[in-house]
Amino acid sequence: MPGPVLQGLIAFVIYLAVFILAYGQALLPHLNAPRVGQVEVDPNFYIWAIRWWPYAITHGLNPLYSHQIGAPGGYNLAWATTTPTVSLLMWPITATVGPIAAFNLTLLLAPPASAWATFILTRRLTGQFWPALFAGPVYGFCVYELDHEVSGQPNLTVTLLIPLIAYLVLRWWDGSLSRNGYLIWMTVALAAEFYTFVEAFTELTMLSVVALLLGFAVAGRAAWPKVARLAVLTAIAYVGAAVLAAPYLYFALRDIPTGLTRQLPYFNMDFASLIVPRTDRLLGMKWLAATAGHDMNSSSYVGIPLLLVLLGVAVFSWSNRLVRLLVPFFLVAIALAAGPALYIDGQKVTDLPWGGIWSLPLLKSAEPMRFIDFGYLALAVVLALWLAQLTKSRLLRAARWGLGVLALAAIFADAPTFAEVVIPPPAAHSHWKQAIPTEQLTDTIPPFFTAGLYRQYIKPGETVVILSHRGNAGMMFQAYTGFYFNIAGGFINASLSQPDAVPYPVELLSHPTKQRVANFKAYIKSAHVGALVVERAWSEHWMYVFGKIGLKTTTVGGVTVFQVPS
Numbered sequence: 102m103p104g105p106v107l108q109g110l111i112a113f114v115i116y117l118a119v120f121i122l123a124y125g126q127a128l129l130p131h132l133n134a135p136r137v138g139q140v141e142v143d144p145n146f147y148i149w150a151i152r153w154w155p156y157a158i159t160h161g162l163n164p165l166y167s168h169q170i171g172a173p174g175g176y177n178l179a180w181a182t183t184t185p186t187v188s189l190l191m192w193p194i195t196a197t198v199g200p201i202a203a204f205n206l207t208l209l210l211a212p213p214a215s216a217w218a219t220f221i222l223t224r225r226l227t228g229q230f231w232p233a234l235f236a237g238p239v240y241g242f243c244v245y246e247l248d249h250e251v252s253g254q255p256n257l258t259v260t261l262l263i264p265l266i267a268y269l270v271l272r273w274w275d276g277s278l279s280r281n282g283y284l285i286w287m288t289v290a291l292a293a294e295f296y297t298f299v300e301a302f303t304e305l306t307m308l309s310v311v312a313l314l315l316g317f318a319v320a321g322r323a324a325w326p327k328v329a330r331l332a333v334l335t336a337i338a339y340v341g342a343a344v345l346a347a348p349y350l351y352f353a354l355r356d357i358p359t360g361l362t363r364q365l366p367y368f369n370m371d372f373a374s375l376i377v378p379r380t381d382r383l384l385g386m387k388w389l390a391a392t393a394g395h396d397m398n399s400s401s402y403v404g405i406p407l408l409l410v411l412l413g414v415a416v417f418s419w420s421n422r423l424v425r426l427l428v429p430f431f432l433v434a435i436a437l438a439a440g441p442a443l444y445i446d447g448q449k450v451t452d453l454p455w456g457g458i459w460s461l462p463l464l465k466s467a468e469p470m471r472f473i474d475f476g477y478l479a480l481a482v483v484l485a486l487w488l489a490q491l492t493k494s495r496l497l498r499a500a501r502w503g504l505g506v507l508a509l510a511a512i513f514a515d516a517p518t519f520a521e522v523v524i525p526p527p528a529a530h531s532h533w534k535q536a537i538p539t540e541q542l543t544d545t546i547p548p549f550f551t552a553g554l555y556r557q558y559i560k561p562g563e564t565v566v567i568l569s570h571r572g573n574a575g576m577m578f579q580a581y582t583g584f585y586f587n588i589a590g591g592f593i594n595a596s597l598s599q600p601d602a603v604p605y606p607v608e609l610l611s612h613p614t615k616q617r618v619a620n621f622k623a624y625i626k627s628a629h630v631g632a633l634v635v636e637r638a639w640s641e642h643w644m645y646v647f648g649k650i651g652l653k654t655t656t657v658g659g660v661t662v663f664q665v666p667s
Contacts, residue, residue: 109220112224112234116220119213119238119242120213120216123516124516124518127519133198133201133202134545135571137208137519138572143252143254143572143573145572146593148580149580150183151200152583153167154188155192166179168587169584170591171589171598172629176597177597180357182594186297187297194206200580201581208253208258208519211259211260215260216241216242218241218264218265222267222271222482223482228489229488235505236481236482239484241260242512243512244401244402245400246477251517257301260301263294263475284334304437304467311430312426313332315425315429368468369470370438370470371446373447375408376403376405403480410483411431415428427479431479431480434479466596484508547637547660549659549660550578550658554657555582555585556585560586563587564587564631565633566630567635568635569635572601572602574636575591575602589630590604606620606624610646632665633652634660635661653666
């Protein structure tokens with residue numbers, strides 16, 4: 102095989118090709134079209150965020166507060182997941198071909214990049230190409246990763262920094278990275294993870310403490326001083342990362358919003374979901390669906406083959422200190438992913454002793470099941486160790502690789518694809534649930550925006566309300582036009598904004614009453630709304646509603662514009 106650097110490049114090319122062929126074919130030919138999860142609100146928020154950070158920086162604005170959305174008051178973005186690192190890394194793409202293409206490219210590159218980072222870690226650990234190549238998809242293409250891929254949430258899919266941080270630890274441990282090199286790179290990596298997703302940074306910090314404690318337990322007395330030095334150096338790197346994150350922390354902590362508590366059973370990992378795949382991914386084994394008594398959140402599916410690999414490594418290689426670190430680490434990760442209570446097949450079994458941590462300030466709005474991502478990384482390393490073990494028996498070697506192939510097959514079989522979500526279902530994503538004919542649904546942006554017609558009907562900086570069958574369409578259209586207009590409403594997260602991104606007085610007007618009309622008029626006056634723009638699929642309903650109020654109507658470029666009198 103070629104050297105490690107070239108091996109890493111080969112691995113990334115393989116991962117990228119496999120991901121595009123297996124999952125991304127529906128997205129690749131339409132990079133400049135909003136196709137992913139358009140009945141949800143998150144994808145268009147991240148399209149907006151990718152454009153927002155470069156815009157705020159180049160215009161001298163505070164990127165952690167936006168008056169362009171939620172007009173007239175604006176929104177505090179310090180408690181939203183705007184993924185600054187992604188926005189800044191994709192800045193050249195955004196500036197060249199726009200935020201939608203940058204967003205879609207992020208989705209296409211994130212899983213291969215995470216798999217590549219896992220390859221780098223396990224290749225360094227085992228010294229072998231093929232075991233590391235098999236390990237990469239366990240983390241990079243896991244169901245957790247791909248579920249959030251098709252939901253359009255790059256904050257949850259840009260996860261390559263976690264295995265790279267483990268790689269830095271490994272490099273320092275084997276002596277190939279100096280103390281100063283470790284401090285510099287670890288500080289940068291931790292700060293980058295903080296700016297990618299604060300919740301993942303918090304989870305990483307918690308599990309880093311767990312890993313260090315386990316390290317003390319399994320390293321042996323002779324290695325205790327070395328583990329202590331690692332702990333000290335890592336703590337110093339955390340201090341450096343905190344310094345780099347200080348502007349963000351200052352702005353976030355000086356204005357802590359209320360209403361962040363939203364722990365729900367759905368956010369907890371159901372232990373049955375570790376072995377039961379989603380009902381449409383049973384490879385013909387429909388009888389397996391009967392084992393699940395409810396529709397489980399499937400983002401924690403591991404599969405029986407990979408769990409057997411974990412068991413095999415634990416039984417046959419327990420003398421290996423790394424195995425004695427990884428197995429308990431995995432168990433701690435899934436214990437935390439379970440959240441405050443133990444659920445099995447949709448039924449609450451008991452409260453868990455550590456459930457109180459989810460009432461801590463930094464974890465109030467966290468979703469416990471996200472800890473499973475660290476469990477996948479532990480399983481990826483375990484699989485690499487399993488496949489890298491040398492044996493003279495061909496039968497035993499074939500059995501090892503056969504189980505490894507089955508483990509990957511189970512993961513690939515259960516993972517969703519973009520083809521399942523790029524075409525919106527024939528219903529509006531809102532409380533209105535207004536049915537829309539399928540033939541009217543489209544992933545193209547109305548010519549009102551693409552042809553620049555909005556400049557004839559909306560003044561620069563004017564506040565408008567966008568109504569559409571797309572979730573959070575206003576933020577996507579605003580980003581597309583380079584923040585030409587402000588919008589009333591918009592979604593940043595479920596705790597701080599309307600779930601459907603539409604201002605509440607406008608939403609209620611879907612079923613007008615005398616009082617609701619009065620409230621609507623008061624709202625558009627106080628928010629200085631100059632126009633309401635409705636995509637054509639909804640125009641008929643709103644023409645009736647706004648017509649009774651007396652708003653002037655113009656249909657142009659795939660939208661209907663309702664002008665508000667001065």
